[in-house]
Amino acid sequence: MPELVKVGMADAxxxxxxxxxxxxxxxxxxxxxxxxxxxxxxxLLHIMLPDSTQSRANENRAKFADTxxxxxxxxxLKLGASRxxxxxxxxxxxxxxxxxxxxxxxRVGQRNAQAAKDVLAGLxxxxxxxxxxxxxxxxxSIDLSNGVxxxxxxxxxxxxx
Amino acid sequence: xxxxxASLSANQMDALREIGNVGAGNSATALxxxxxxxxxxxxxxxxxxxxxxxxxxxxxxxxxxxxxxxRVYGKAPSNILFLLPRDSAFYLxxxxxxxxxxxxxxxxxxxxxxxxxxxxxxxxAYLNALFNFTNISLLPTIPALAMDMAGAILSxxxxxxxxxxxxxxxxxTEFNTDDEGIKGHFFLVPDPGSLETILxxxxxx
Numbered sequence: 059m060p061e062l063v064k065v066g067m068a069d070a071x072x073x074x075x076x077x078x079x080x081x082x083x084x085x086x087x088x089x090x091x092x093x094x095x096x097x098x099x100x101x102l103l104h105i106m107l108p109d110s111t112q113s114r115a116n117e118n119r120a121k122f123a124d125t126x127x128x129x130x131x132x133x134x135l136k137l138g139a140s141r142x143x144x145x146x147x148x149x150x151x152x153x154x155x156x157x158x159x160x161x162x163x164x165r166v167g168q169r170n171a172q173a174a175k176d177v178l179a180g181l182x183x184x185x186x187x188x189x190x191x192x193x194x195x196x197x198x199s200i201d202l203s204n205g206v207x208x209x210x211x212x213x214x215x216x217x218x219x
Numbered sequence: 220x221x222x223x224x225a226s227l228s229a230n231q232m233d234a235l236r237e238i239g240n241v242g243a244g245n246s247a248t249a250l251x252x253x254x255x256x257x258x259x260x261x262x263x264x265x266x267x268x269x270x271x272x273x274x275x276x277x278x279x280x281x282x283x284x285x286x287x288x289x290r291v292y293g294k295a296p297s298n299i300l301f302l303l304p305r306d307s308a309f310y311l312x313x314x315x316x317x318x319x320x321x322x323x324x325x326x327x328x329x330x331x332x333x334x335x336x337x338x339x340x341x342x343x344a345y346l347n348a349l350f351n352f353t354n355i356s357l358l359p360t361i362p363a364l365a366m367d368m369a370g371a372i373l374s375x376x377x378x379x380x381x382x383x384x385x386x387x388x389x390x391x392t393e394f395n396t397d398d399e400g401i402k403g404h405f406f407l408v409p410d411p412g413s414l415e416t417i418l419x420x421x422x423x424x
Contacts, residue, residue, distance in 0.1 A: 067280075067377065083280030083370020086378055106270075106381045108375070115362050115384045126289070143423035155363035166378050195371025197281055204222075210285060212367055216352050 060203070065102045068121035072101035072133040073202055080111050080199035086167035088123070088150040088190070092130060092183065093205045094139035101130045101203045103203035107166065107205035108173030123173035131193040132179060147219055149198045154194065167191070186201050187219030188189075227388070227414075232265050234423040235390055238349060239263030241247045243392035243405055245342040245348035248413045250394065253340065253368070254314045257397040270377045273387050277302055277404050280370025284308075286366050287338030288375060291346065293357035295413035295420075298376045300347070300406040305366065307401045308334060322402070326366060335362040341405065353420035376408050383411040 060076035067087060071079050075098035081089050084104065084152055093100035103126045107113060112121040119125035135141060151171035171190040189196070189209050197210040212215045240263055251258040266276070274280035285308035291297040303311065309323040309371075312330045315337070316323075323330060342359045350356055366373055380387050390407040409417060418424055 067274075067374070068381065069271060081241030082375075082401050083274060083368035085367075085374035087374055106378050113382045115382070118385055121381055121385075152371065154286075154367065154372055193365070195368035197368065 060213045065104050067104055068106050068118050069102040070101060070120045070126060070130045070133070072099070072130065072137055074099050074137060078199055078201045080197070082197045084150040084153045084196045084198060085152050086150070086170060088148055089168045089196070089205055090123075090127060090130070090174050090178075091147045091198075091200040092139070092141045093147075093200065093202070094134065095145070095205050096143055097133050097138045097140065098202055098205075099139040100200055100205065101134045101218040102198070102200050103127065103130045105170060105174070108169045123170065124176050127174070127177045128181065131183070132216050145186045145205075146183045146184050147200070148174050148178075148185060149187075149189040149196055149207070149209045149219060151190040152192050152194055152196070154195070155191060189217065189219050210213050227267065228295075231418055234418060235265045235388075238352060238421070239265060239390040239407065241348040241352050242345035242390075242407065243394075245344040246392075246400045247394055249340050249344040250287070250337070253337070254311070254396070257312075259395045259397065261393045265388070267386050267388050267389065270381055270387055273377055273389065274370040274373050276389070276391060277369050277373075278304070279423065280368060280373075282369045283366070284369045284372060285334060285364065285366045286372035287335055287362045288372075289342050289359040289362045291337060291342075291357050291359050294355050295357060295408040295409060295416040297407055297413055297415060298379070299338075299342050299359060300376055300408065301341055301374070301403045302369065302372070302406065303334075304402060307403060308366070310400045311337070331364050335364050336346050337362070338362040345405070345407065353417060355416065355420050359396060363375065367382070376406075380391050388414065405418055
């Protein structure tokens with residue numbers, strides 16, 4: 059029975075096939091996966107905020123795109139992933155409630171998605187799948203035996219990116 | 220007091236529980252009058268929980284819920300979130316719209332509007348009681364509604380707290396109708412800076 063590893067909010071897990079890494083109920087948060095298809099090493103990170111330098115509580119590095127992604131990169135490299143083969147997928151970044159005068163914090167989903175893309179670009183890791191935005195929650199998982207990243211929603215069914 | 224809420228004394232927790240008690244008691248009365256049913260209410264839970272564990276308070280991040288969200292402005296800015304499991308929300312709509320139990324299977328515009336109004340009334344009742352107790356005047360925004368996974372809906376509140384700390388202070392009350400048909404969770408989540416204001420208003424610093 060392949061292992062199902064739960065990734066909490068502001069949390070990251072890395073592993074190898076045949077594990078599946080899963081994170082439930084993402085709203086404005088982003089689920090970022092890294093995967094090396096040859097060694098079948100990968101990770102899933104659930105960030106809440108774009109930028110640790112804008113926060114007064116930045117001890118938990120997995121909470122932010124700018125610190126969480128490089129940390130997860132180091133962890134998958136330690137497990138034997140090759141940096142040149144790594145590919146990324148991202149999903150989440152919704153705006154759950156529509157307000158007429160959405161403040162910055164309400165649009166944090168959009169900012170999270172942009173930050174994830176910028177950080178990955180800075181690290182030279184290509185994004186080969188993306189499902190961000192909208193106004194609905196997502197449960198995301200990556201199957202480390204084949205790199206399939208699944209996005210489950212309530213109204214829009216399930217898809218693979 | 221530190222920015223993070225992980226360090227409150229027993230006295231402070233008691234004071235917050237009492238605030239939850241008067242607020243939610245008033246809300247429960249209001250709800251009871253609207254739907255003409257007895258409402259049971261538990262003793263409010265005041266919990267300081269790691270952000271990631273907040274969704275577990277309502278059954279887990281992937282449970283389907285209807286959430287009515289209000290931002291609260293004033294001297295102690297906070298968030299209010301009224302969460303109902305989906306079936307409870309449908310049953311509440313049945314009652315409000317004079318339908319038979321089980322008739323509502325999805326929410327149309329009118330249903331959503333009715334649930335937001337309930338959120339409005341409950342929040343108003345809660346904040347009124349809080350005002351009588353603390354003399355802090357708080358005004359809610361118009362409500363917003365979403366039906367989705369609990370984790371996704373709660374993330375709206377948790378992300379705001381995440382900028383300031385890694386824990387959430389939640390004052391939470393569970394409502395039940397006497398026939399157990401409707402369960403709801405009412406959350407008051409003060410912004411980290413608001414705690415001091417609330418606690419000093421009730422004389423517990």
